[in-house]
Amino acid sequence: MKSLIWIILVTTPGVWSGNWGVTLKNQCALKGTSVVISCMYDYPDYHTVRSVGWYKAQYLNSMWQLVPLSNLPSTRHRFKYVGNKQNDCGLRINNVQHTDEGAYFFHFKTQYNQWTSKTYAQLFVKELTTVVQPSTVTEGGNVSLTCVSGCSTPVNVVWFRDEQAVRNTVFQARREDAGRYSCAMLGQQTVRSKSVALNVQYAPAKVKLSVSPSGEAVKGTSVTFNCSSDANPPVTQSGYSLYKDGHFISSGQKHTISDIQPSHSGLYYCQAGNNISRRGINFINSTEIHLNVQYNPVNISISMNPLHVVGGRSVNLTCSSTANPPANYTWYKRTDSLSGGDIQVGSGQVLSIPSVEQSHTGLYLCQATNQLGGNNSTELLLEMMKGWKEEHGIQFLPVIAGIGVFLFVALVLAVVLFWRKRRAHAERKQPHIGLSGRGSSSSGTEDQPNTVYANIHALPSSLPAVTDISPHAQKSSHPEYDAPTAHEDEVTYSTVTITPKKPSRSRHINSRALQDPQSKSGENDEFVIYATVAKSS
Structure with missing residues (x-):
């Protein structure tokens, strides 16, 4: 290239004239910025500059050639002469690109001669480079920002994060610090470096549980729970869990109940985790939402108090059901078909009849309704006792x-x-009882049809009872009765045993009394009565 310059200088008229010269300075420019190549030139005093121009050395047809800037592609409106026709020959290049890099020469003409610079100005094109260390950090970690220009001359740098100016180049990362960072030269903020992302990882935040469709759930419909959160890295499917009343239901971001039932009512919340803890907590809970499952009235029944209804007295009929929202009750009384069906007799959960009459008797039923529907109870028969x-x-x-x-x-x-x-x-008050046909107060005769002998002996309570009386014993004890007379009929003896209440009052009533000679006083508290009954032949 030096030989080319030498040839140009030799062949150019006026090269060897005195006081001619051009002073150039190398320049480093950042891509996209504007740069001015400094240039000063000199010539004899009696010369007047008529024209000026810049050239760039291009390698064309296997050789280096000086090409006017106006002939270069895509240079129009980007190259501008900012010097004059006296001494300043500066050149401004706007929106510098890598293709602008190279050697630049200055050439001028006077009325007598022309001059091309013997040296050239070298333009270097560099880019700003952003360095974020580290590029991925956990919330609370330290971050430093560095802007590298590539040019040896120092530059004043400003920083941006997602179009917002950044003041500090060293800071503790917060989740809101995440974004894309770039730097630019002061005064040329529109031209920035390639942005570099800062990834700030943090535990789940803003954990939220939603239910679709929103509002009250209706029995038998489908309900979907969806859990969301703000986390970095994002929470995976397995990182979400759904709970009802503190009990685990399922894992995953979504959970659907296709046939919702009243038993599904309760407090629900979801839990999110991404392996990054916050204050030592690995899983973050959402706020609770209450699922209220509504359904039409069921299990409708009637009770009566009192159970037995009396005419003129009061009776209460109570209707109960299970419903959500609570049911409204209407009472009806059955009538025959000719009267037109049922008659409404009241409303409310309790139907009260203060004074029951015959006209109140019959079949009653209640109807329970809410905005979801209604059902009837079974019939209750009201009967009256007068x-x-x-x-x-x-x-x-x-x-x-x-x-x-x-x-x-x-x-x-x-x-x-x-x-x-x-x-x-x-009987206890009588002292003596005697019945005798012979040896008593009245004498018997043969003409008497019946003769009765009665012998009663009241013994002390200490004497034993005589249990066996035989004719031989009678004869041994009473010899006067050994031979019955012709006047006597056959005699039969009977024994009666009586236990006295008070032994001290025992008396002896003796009319032909017979005692057992073997009996001993004091062995028994009984006494013996002997009776003789005579039968006529």
């Missing part, structure tokens, strides 16, 4: 009859017992 006697008399008639029979039997038993007690008391 009064207390009808209500209680029929029920207690068997009881009253039983009580009457019991009292009658008790009275009869009491009379019998009283009579027996009076009779026993009268």
Whole structure:
């Protein structure tokens, strides 16, 4: 290239004239910026500059050639002569591109001669480079920004993040610091370096649970839960979990219930995590939302209080159901088909009849409704008992009859017992009882049809009872009776044993009394009565 310049200088007229010269300075420019190539020239005093021009060395046809700037492609309006025709020969290049890099020569003419610079100005084109260290950082970590120009001359740099100016080049990263950073030369902020992204990682924030469709859920419809969050890196499908009343339901960002039921009502929230903790917490919960499942009335029933209705008294019929929202109740009374069907008799959960009459009897039902629909209860029969006697008399008639029979039997038993007690008391008061046909107060004769011998001996309670009386024993004890007379009939002996209540009052009533010689006093509290009964032949 030096040889080319030498040839140009030799062949150019006026080269060897005195006081001619051009002073040029190399320049480093940033791509996209504007740069001025400094240039000063000189010539003899008696010369007047008529024309000036700049050339750029181009390698054409296997050789270097000086090409006027006006002939270069895409240079129009980008190259501008900013010097004059006296001494300044400066050249401005706007929106410098890498193709502008190279050697520039200045040439001028006077009325007598022309001159081309012996040296050239070298233009270097560089770019601003942004360096962000580190480019990925966890929230709270330190970040530094560096702008590299490539030119040896220092430049004043300004910083931008997503079109917003940045003051500090060293800072602790926050999630809002994430973005694309670029730098530019002061005064030429429109020309910036290629942006570099700063990735600030942080735990999930703004965790939110939504339900679709919004509003109240209706039984039998489909409901979808969706969980979202602001996190870096984003929360994956497995990083989301859905909970109901504190119990795990499923994992994933979405959860659908195709046939919603009242049992699905409750408090729901979702949980999000991306392996980055915040204050030692790895999973962040959303706020709770309440799912309220609405449904039409079911399980409708009627109760009556009191169960047995008495004429003239009050009765309450109560209708109950399960519904969401709560049901409204309407009461109807059944009538025959000729009367036109059911008659509305009231509204509200309780139908109260203060004084029941015969016209109130019949079949009743209630209808429970809400904005989702309605259903009827089963029928309830209201029957009336006219009064207390009808209500209680029929029920207690068997009881009253039983009580009457019991009292009658008790009275009869009491009379019998009283009579027996009076009779026993009268007998205890008699001192002597005797019935005799012979040896008594009246004498018997043969003409007498029946002769009765009665011998009663009241023994002390200490004597033993005689259990066996035989004719031989009678004969040994009473010899006067060994041979029955012709006047006597066959004699039969019987034994009666009576235990006295008070031994001290025992008396001896002796009319032909016989005692067992083997009996001992004090062995028994019984006494023996012997009776002789004579039958006529």
